[in-house]
Amino acid sequence: xxxxxxxxxxxxxxxxxxxxxxxxxxxxxxxxxxxxxxxxxxxxxxxxxxxxxxxxxxxxxxxxxxxxxxxxxxxxxxxxxxxxxxxxxxxxxxxxxxxxx
Amino acid sequence: xxxxxxxxxxxxxxxxxxxxxxxxxxxxxxxxxxxxxxxxxxxxxxxxxxxxxxxxxxxxxxxxxxxxxxxxxxxxxxxxxxxxxxxxxxxxxxxxxxxxx
Amino acid sequence: xxxxxxxxxxxxxxxxxxxxxxxxxxxxxxxxxxxxxxxxxxxxxxxxxxxxxxxxxxxxxxxxxxxxxxxxxxxxxxxxxxxxxxxxxxxxxxxxxxxxx
Numbered sequence: 001x002x003x004x005x006x007x008x009x010x011x012x013x014x015x016x017x018x019x020x021x022x023x024x025x026x027x028x029x030x031x032x033x034x035x036x037x038x039x040x041x042x043x044x045x046x047x048x049x050x051x052x053x054x055x056x057x058x059x060x061x062x063x064x065x066x067x068x069x070x071x072x073x074x075x076x077x078x079x080x081x082x083x084x085x086x087x088x089x090x091x092x093x094x095x096x097x098x099x100x101x
Numbered sequence: 102x103x104x105x106x107x108x109x110x111x112x113x114x115x116x117x118x119x120x121x122x123x124x125x126x127x128x129x130x131x132x133x134x135x136x137x138x139x140x141x142x143x144x145x146x147x148x149x150x151x152x153x154x155x156x157x158x159x160x161x162x163x164x165x166x167x168x169x170x171x172x173x174x175x176x177x178x179x180x181x182x183x184x185x186x187x188x189x190x191x192x193x194x195x196x197x198x199x200x201x202x
Numbered sequence: 203x204x205x206x207x208x209x210x211x212x213x214x215x216x217x218x219x220x221x222x223x224x225x226x227x228x229x230x231x232x233x234x235x236x237x238x239x240x241x242x243x244x245x246x247x248x249x250x251x252x253x254x255x256x257x258x259x260x261x262x263x264x265x266x267x268x269x270x271x272x273x274x275x276x277x278x279x280x281x282x283x284x285x286x287x288x289x290x291x292x293x294x295x296x297x298x299x300x301x302x303x
Contacts, residue, residue, distance in 0.1 A: 001286055008295060012138065028247055034292065037214065037246040037266045042166075044138040045129055064138045065244075070295055084102055084201055090135065093109060093171055095198035097297035100286055113239065143267075145239040146230055165239045185203055185302055191236065194210060194272055196299035 001100040006034075007076035009094045011067040011087055015040070020065055023086060027069060031079045034071040041066065070097060102201040107135075108177035110195045112168040112188055116141070121166055124187065128170060132180045135172040142167065171198060203302040208236075209278035211296045213269040213289055217242070222267055225288065229271060233281045236273040243268065272299060 013020060020038070027033045041064035070076070076094065083092055114121055121139065128134045142165035171177070177195065184193055215222060222240065229235045243266035272278070278296065285294055 001291065006295065008297070012136065024245070035214065035246065035248045037243040037268065039140060039241060039268075040244045041138040042141045043125070044136065046136045066138065066140075080201070089102065089202050090200050093107065093198045093200050095109070095196065095297060097295045099292050099295050100282070101291050113237065140241060142239040143242045144226070145237065147237045167239060167241075181302070190203065190303050191301050194208065194299045194301050196210070196297060 003098050004101050005073060006070040006097050006099050007073045007094050008070045008097045009068065009076060009080065009092060011083065012046075012091045012093070013065045013067065013087070014046070015063045015065050020067065023067060023083070026082070026086070027067070027079070031075075031082070033069045033075070033079065036067060036069040039066045039068065040064070070099070104199050105202050106174060107171040107198050107200050108174045108195050109171045109198045110169065110177060110181065110193060112184065113147075113192045113194070114166045114168065114188070115147070116164045116166050121168065124168060124184070127183070127187070128168070128180070132176075132183070134170045134176070134180065137168060137170040140167045140169065141165070171200070205300050206303050207275060208272040208299050208301050209275045209296050210272045210299045211270065211278060211282065211294060213285065214248075214293045214295070215267045215269065215289070216248070217265045217267050222269065225269060225285070228284070228288070229269070229281070233277075233284070235271045235277070235281060238269060238271040241268045241270065242266070272301070 011023065024036065024038070027036050044064035071079070073096070080092060080094065112124070125137065125139070128137050145165035172180070174197070181193060181195060213225070226238065226240070229238050246266035273281070275298070282294060282296065
């Protein structure tokens, strides 16, 4: 097995299913990324100041969703460039990681 | 868009809701972190030796919870310093990542 | 508190419970890893081309599962070597991170 560099990506959204479906379709049909996993958080808050409740109850109304994938650095770079036109600034996080092939 | 360095943080807890709520309140009200997402695991085990069952059944009684956030490295450093007084050693993991702003 | 290097690992599987249980047992009983958390995704697709539906409905039939853990780099390296014999190439992702002890 050979160690190969990849870029890990996590995209932070709220449960707006249409938007997520659109991004998933792009990742699946157009960008042909290695693989994608989507996770739903149980609570969270964003930068917008939306959740200024002191209790956590109100936070559960719009659950966070994370789309995660990894692939070759060059491929991911061009995918992120495209995603930047569809996702709000600061909501895509990425870092170097390794896989064995 | 400009690439900006952030520190990603994941805090590993068990489903002790009071504790989680307290940490979330600190992150939301005091540290004013960029955004926080909480995930619930479906199973897991910790260092404590609590789950020494050879089956996985017993593991599901106290589900793991991960609090995840990212923000500027300096800000995160001081948040982690504070969190270290509230979370058991070795349960906060962090690494460098990037976002586009 | 002292900053210590760890290797973070995420293993991407589909919901084949027997396989996951086997890996969890290995991580728990044999490799004595620091701690393990398992997350279930709400949707996803893999490299195999299995999910070539243009809708997302078919993707939900076999939910993705991620096994996550972190520990000392040397220990993780030997664990990954072993896992490579049990998990398909390209499904184990790992990177350097830090904890405070």
